[in-house]
Amino acid sequence: MTNVTPSAARTNKAAGRTASKEVRRQQLIDATIESIAKYGISGTTTTTVTRFAGLSIGLINFHFKNKETLLEETLRYLAQDHTAHWRKRIKAAGDDPAAQLRAQGESHFHPDICSRKKLAVWFNFYGEAQYRAAYRRIVAEMDDERWDTSLGLCAKLIEQGGYGGLNASDIADTLEGLYDGFWLNIMIYPDGFSRKKARARLLQYLCMVFPRHFDALEGSAGNAPSETPGARAAPI
Amino acid sequence: MTNVTPSAARTNKAAGRTASKEVRRQQLIDATIESIAKYGISGTTTTTVTRFAGLSIGLINFHFKNKETLLEETLRYLAQDHTAHWRKRIKAAGDDPAAQLRAQGESHFHPDICSRKKLAVWFNFYGEAQYRAAYRRIVAEMDDERWDTSLGLCAKLIEQGGYGGLNASDIADTLEGLYDGFWLNIMIYPDGFSRKKARARLLQYLCMVFPRHFDALEGSAGNAPSETPGARAAPI
């Protein structure tokens, strides 16, 4: 996401009448993320978005059918952004399924993906998902692919490692829970639960499940300096 | 939560002008939960709430300072409701810390707590938490107590079981992640991820971590009929 601050806004304006349709759309989507992160979906108005984008109000309805469409496109962008991220990381991890699973998992807690801003936006959309079919569809598509990939990798590990009683589907479900749950905790308790802790807990879990693939040392290494021992500390 | 259906609404009205302040407040809080579950926080208006409650619009501002206060009271009610539930379950579990930890965990996925309606409300509040300090405070208070209790129980188990490398705080964090993550998945994929599955996955995890306390069989038992094998199935 291009970093659009009020001062950057002026630059956008300078880009002015030349900017291509695609550029403007992305500008508005970025501004929407800023706005939702700051004011929530219900506090996000055409005015807040265009103010962040440094553009005039009329533009939202020019580049998107309406505000609702802008919100959906924003969610879609976030989903594709995330999916593209872990796909790239898996590819970069080589052929080892263990490395791939770890790469996928750690992608969730990478600063580019797991910023407070983006988490806030995600949970705003989750809140609305219950009664917005369009949101659910977008999220489900992303989750399905992620889950399927997860499942495939777990299955390979189980086969490779001869892990007797394990069920790949169970583990994929648990991983999914950890990803989402850690996200929520990072969002609500940024001082008590960090990305680093999340990665460490994730590795610990993988070490426990697939001991012959994940080195216990690694897990405990990630674990080491428990930044905030004791209570979860003050929330945001 | 009292079950407020439109037909029940009429009954409320019949209770009429004599109802005590406390009754009216609870009636409005229940209606707020209904409304948020159905329309989300942003779609919840004084009108939707009072319609669910079968009362007149003027009443919200009579019994609560304003709509915002009503929302906060609703969140507080949910938090206390949940806390009371697991406290009672722990008490009922006797003196065994393992049974207590399990009771606390399973409380999260008990139908009274983990209904689709309530989950929807929770995630609506989480969505807004980012920029509503009042919500964060209410949620944090509840979470802290839960986490502390969790931590204490894990510590006891570690001591009892002589589990070498384990760190109670790590496990409490992971449990917290599983609780929240499973909630999200139950909410978004009610057909793909059930309360039953959530309980099974939770027990599996506990078996893995505290094998000398939780019987592996139990875990696999809860695991048994994987209702929807394969893909996560259609969302809501």
Add this chain to the structure above:
Amino acid sequence: MTNVTPSAARTNKAAGRTASKEVRRQQLIDATIESIAKYGISGTTTTTVTRFAGLSIGLINFHFKNKETLLEETLRYLAQDHTAHWRKRIKAAGDDPAAQLRAQGESHFHPDICSRKKLAVWFNFYGEAQYRAAYRRIVAEMDDERWDTSLGLCAKLIEQGGYGGLNASDIADTLEGLYDGFWLNIMIYPDGFSRKKARARLLQYLCMVFPRHFDALEGSAGNAPSETPGARAAPI
């Protein structure tokens, strides 16, 4: 229509919070007529209407579903107002079909019905009728009843008078044309074509068609002082 002038508006406001729903609705319909007469349908906004009514903008959407509904109700009111007027006049005309036909015809040019304000409103609706089925339905219902009545009266006169080659339907069509055409001319050329002239021309036509029922003198009497001899004079 109650005469709502800006000064009267204040009185409405005084009537204030007590006014019954029916009264408020009529107040808004009256204000809509004022507004359309002054600014046309396209120039009629929620603001102009409520300003004429001396009420706040929010009220339109409280008493009517939306602005469109208010417009339809206004047209319906005008149609019913007109229909009620000629029905009453026919009744007052006794049993003579000639007197009844004349009464119906003259009703169109009675000051209560054929005011510049109301004509302006009628032709605004006619302009939109082409692509608003709702308007057409309302107008058609009124017109059908009027035409049927007209037809029946003409048939009686033909039978009574032994008018050989006449066809009641033809005459009803011609009368309908005269009513509408004279309305348009009165509206556009108030100085060149008056209600009085319209009545006179109507009677002339009736005298020509039904000479044994309508006295030629009457017609020429109504004709007498041709206020603006020569050209049609300046428009509005």
Add this chain to the structure above:
Amino acid sequence: MTNVTPSAARTNKAAGRTASKEVRRQQLIDATIESIAKYGISGTTTTTVTRFAGLSIGLINFHFKNKETLLEETLRYLAQDHTAHWRKRIKAAGDDPAAQLRAQGESHFHPDICSRKKLAVWFNFYGEAQYRAAYRRIVAEMDDERWDTSLGLCAKLIEQGGYGGLNASDIADTLEGLYDGFWLNIMIYPDGFSRKKARARLLQYLCMVFPRHFDALEGSAGNAPSETPGARAAPI
């Protein structure tokens, strides 16, 4: 009016950058008529007009001072179109005043003039005439000439035929009423009142007024097949 269909639109575009100012103006006026006929004046935007014309939005403000001017020019075009039509018909009718009057009258109901599209546009402008002096001026100019011509012809016939009590001005007024009234009825009840019927009723009236000039047979001939006997049938 050139027939501008979407496919023709592309051709216009092809005519492209070389088209003369006059051609572009007419193209826009034709598109305006299409647009008003379909969406009404209030629904006619720069976008609907340019879409019908197959041109870009910027052009309206390039070829006309503003949208209002385009509307006035469109009305002026319609008025001149109509005037030119009956003038040509009168000329073609030879020297007989009766034939000329009839020619003028029938011009109103000629398919080129009395199309549903054009009627719709006329009545849209009449609706706005009340508060748009510019429209009234344009309409009045056309009407005055028509009325004067009508008056002259009637005067000649009265003199020729020795019609005793007749007043040319009265008849011109009545004719004007019939023209406008029949137009309205054709527009609103295309299935119940046709151009053919309108011509027949007009001739019937002329036969009645000027029996020695207009053959009764002709009138009854035009009358003959009353397409829809009985009620006026469904509106548009």
Add this chain to the structure above:
DNA sequence: CATGAATGAGTCTTCATTCAT
């Protein structure tokens, strides 16, 4: 206590007009 009509600030959306290309 309770009601619900009334208020008006705030939102989304439309659209005539401008202007850099």
Add this chain to the structure above:
DNA sequence: AATGAATGAAGACTCATTCAT
């Protein structure tokens, strides 16, 4: 000449809150 992205004023509609009854 022509284009169409950009602007922002103005419109319809929503809804928390007030208050007379």
